[in-house]
Amino acid sequence: MGHESINWDKLGFDYIKTDLRYLSHWRDGEWDQGNLTEDNVLHISEGSTALHYGQQCFEGLKAYRCKDGSINLFRPDQNALRMQRSCGRLLMPQVPTDVFIEACRKVVAANERFIPPYGSGGALYLRPFVIGVGDNIGVRTAPEFIFSIFCIPVGPYFKGGMKPHNFIISGYDRAAPNGTGAAKVGGNYAASLMPGSNAKKANFADCIYLDPQTHTKIEEVGSANFFAITQNDEFVTPKSPSVLPGITRLSLIELAQSRLGLKVIEGDVLIDQLDRFKEAGACGTAAVITPIGGIEYQDKLHVFYSQEEVGPFTHRLYKELTGIQSGDVEAPEGWIVKV
Numbered sequence: 001m002g003h004e005s006i007n008w009d010k011l012g013f014d015y016i017k018t019d020l021r022y023l024s025h026w027r028d029g030e031w032d033q034g035n036l037t038e039d040n041v042l043h044i045s046e047g048s049t050a051l052h053y054g055q056q057c058f059e060g061l062k063a064y065r066c067k068d069g070s071i072n073l074f075r076p077d078q079n080a081l082r083m084q085r086s087c088g089r090l091l092m093p094q095v096p097t098d099v100f101i102e103a104c105r106k107v108v109a110a111n112e113r114f115i116p117p118y119g120s121g122g123a124l125y126l127r128p129f130v131i132g133v134g135d136n137i138g139v140r141t142a143p144e145f146i147f148s149i150f151c152i153p154v155g156p157y158f159k160g161g162m163k164p165h166n167f168i169i170s171g172y173d174r175a176a177p178n179g180t181g182a183a184k185v186g187g188n189y190a191a192s193l194m195p196g197s198n199a200k201k202a203n204f205a206d207c208i209y210l211d212p213q214t215h216t217k218i219e220e221v222g223s224a225n226f227f228a229i230t231q232n233d234e235f236v237t238p239k240s241p242s243v244l245p246g247i248t249r250l251s252l253i254e255l256a257q258s259r260l261g262l263k264v265i266e267g268d269v270l271i272d273q274l275d276r277f278k279e280a281g282a283c284g285t286a287a288v289i290t291p292i293g294g295i296e297y298q299d300k301l302h303v304f305y306s307q308e309e310v311g312p313f314t315h316r317l318y319k320e321l322t323g324i325q326s327g328d329v330e331a332p333e334g335w336i337v338k339v
């Protein structure tokens with residue numbers, strides 16, 4: 001088992017053409033039965049709304065190889081629900097949860113040889129997406145849609161272990177107060193490319209976005225969610241209509257409460273009150289948990305726990321989460337779907 005020519009230790013986060021992908025079309029008011037295809041090129045109308053008006057959304061989730069050889073999908077029902085909300089916001093037809101999960105399982109099973117081995121720190125990353133297609137030119141919802149899922153093997157986010165990173169506050173907004181910040185749509189990402197690139201040029205891992213209304217509260221860390229641990233051992237994460245409801249964030253809220261016994265506060269993280277916190281981090285499917293060493297704001301670097309070492313709470317959350325994902329730690333009810 002396993003792919004002969006992939007060096008699992010060298011895997012990063014890069015596109016690799018795997019064997020098969022799921023493809024389904026929506027026409028005349030319904031999704032077709034969908035199928036797996038070898039072709040990784042989409043042939044769509046030049047008038048597709050996805051190309052002109054950003055009518056598209058996507059998801060990201062991972063499949064993990066366990067010690068016993070079985071394969072875990074982590075909370076795919078949550079990705080299905082979120083994609084339904086994104087589709088609803090952009091006037092696209094929703095994919096039922098059971099169809100979504102079954103399509104994920106088919107794609108993973110069909111590309112089993114690309115799943116990184118247990119213990120390598122890698123995983124099979126699944127990218128579901130829905131796009132508006134078909135002949136069109138006016139600003140309106142598309143006549144047809146495509147739902148597809150492809151997958152790529154990805155390496156561990158941190159080669160050689162978790163390490164704190166520094167971030168810088170951006171003056172740009174990624175989403176408007178009542179815009180599409182809570183939907184996982186490409187337009188938010190297009191808006192984040194320049195601020196993200198500027199941050200990296202200045203030697204930061206990425207930028208942090210403040211709330212678009214008052215610019216006083218932390219909302220997102222690049223394309224990941226923010227969390228912090230207060231001096232009184234509380235787990236804090238921002239709550240706002242322009243924050244993307246991450247499934248890693250949701251999972252950490254539940255684990256902080258049930259496994260670490262921390263009080264959880266979903267609320268404001270004022271940028272001028274960072275002294276409240278002894279640890280901070282970014283979380284997401286790709287980033288897993290990225291400890292935040294420091295945050296640069298108005299030419300001053302605020303350091304949390306350390307710029308070299310990972311704080312104890314961050315470390316425990318990381319162990320718990322990744323243990324559940326790879327099947328080494330017992331999962332809360334319903335979190336794991338076997339392929």
Ligand SMILES: *Cc1c(COP(=O)(O)O)cnc(C)c1O
Nearest residue numbers: 223224225244246247248284285
């Ligand atoms: C996808 C995403 C996240 C993280 O969500 P997960 O479900 O944890 O992967 C956070 N912020 C933004 C802007 C995102 O697009």
